[in-house]
Amino acid sequence: MEVLQQIGESLQKGEDQKVAELTRQAIDAGVSAGQILNDGLLAGMDVVGKRFGANEIFLPEVLLAARAMNAGMDLIKPLLIADDVPSLGKVVIGTIKGDLHDIGKNLVGIMLKGAGFEVVDLGADVAPENFVETAEAEGASVVGLSALLTTTMIGMKDVVELVKERGLEGKVKVIVGGAPLSQAFAEEIGADAYGYDAANAVTIVKSLTGVA
């Protein structure tokens, strides 16, 4: 459908007003919200994510695309709920306690939403209890932890341990990421996975949740 393709293309260019306009057109033409989401908005974000992963575009372009996606999402969200369209799953994300850096974490949130996940963003400087209790309350299957500082990344271990302590191991998976991290560190602290960048985080979350 041409309008869906146009939505995807405008989204890639970061044209938020155009995306909203086209989304409204599609709704008026009777296209289902699920189709607008999957074949318009998410299809567009998929290209953005791939181009970002291939270093063809950078954070600014992704942020603009995300803003455009939100412009469309705002319009179809009530319809998605009414139509009972399920998301891919719920992911709780946040920057670890003591760390105020959130650009990387925000980018992961954008990419996850762009892939069709529901994202609960707890912000920066998040306590382990907050991560785990939110995941439980929201029925999230993945918790994503971010850290920029070598001094705060150690605190990720507390979240992993709390997940075990609360008997949520296997039910709530923990993925970690951030500039100073590595696969080795993720394994050392017992996290379920490590995402080396925001695009990779989506791939990993998909495999953790059995979507792909």
Place this chain on the structure above:
Amino acid sequence: MIKGPLDRLRSGEILCGDGAWGTQLMARGLKPGDSPEALNLSNPEALVEVAQMYVDAGAELITTNTFGGSSIKLEAYSLDGETERINAAAIEVLKPVVAGKAYISASIGPTGKLLKPYGDTEPEEIADSFTRQIGAVTEAGADAVCIETMIDLIEAQLAIKAARAVSSEIPIIATMTFDTTPRGYFTTMGVPIDRACEGLAEAGADVIGSNCGNGIEKMIEIAAGFVEHSKLPVIIQSNAGVPEHRGGEVVYPETPEFMAERIPQLIDLGIKIIGGCCGTGPDHIRAFRAVVDRYRA
């Protein structure tokens, strides 16, 4: 020391910067999650100790503990009302330590906010925040401002312009942090080295270059990019590699010897200020200075 740092660079001298501060302050009681800059008021002795170690190691530019001292950053700790005091204290306390031996280089880090349209922050807000901070450090007598670890060229330019508006004379050093991509070096916000050179110079920086993000070998490649695209003196402050994890501890792998062996490559490229960033300590700086001294002789 009568001559300013720029005069010495222009006369062909190479200056040595200092190394990391964060880890040194942690060892002196700074806790993760606390504002590092709050120490400027609560524990100035810690700053004196760290600065003294770096002066003793041969650093000629001592970085102040003001990286997160912009009013926007301090606001996260409800300390924005103390912006002037916190920044001035960081300068004052170093004066007796550096006297005659080194310059005080006031660190100015990013605000952590994204400018419109990528985020929701207006440029005026960021400019005001830098103006307050830089106003305080220049009034307190900083010898230079070092706008560092920038990833957004526009934010870096706002800081440079704020510095120049505050003082027509203060030397302005401006550095950005680059990531490796298959297409070359770019900042997180997608700024390549040639655009950084152009944009930082255009805004009025006196010395430009890169800090953080990479170990010495990649920094040498980045340095070559700066030299190729800029006529200004270039500064390189390298990390001691990228952090590794050994038995629950985070370790920066590059030793003073490893890095110092490669410092001649920076000197051959014509780099004018050579210092360290994350993971480097007084031993690294001592080793760098020994190499620089060999070239001076």
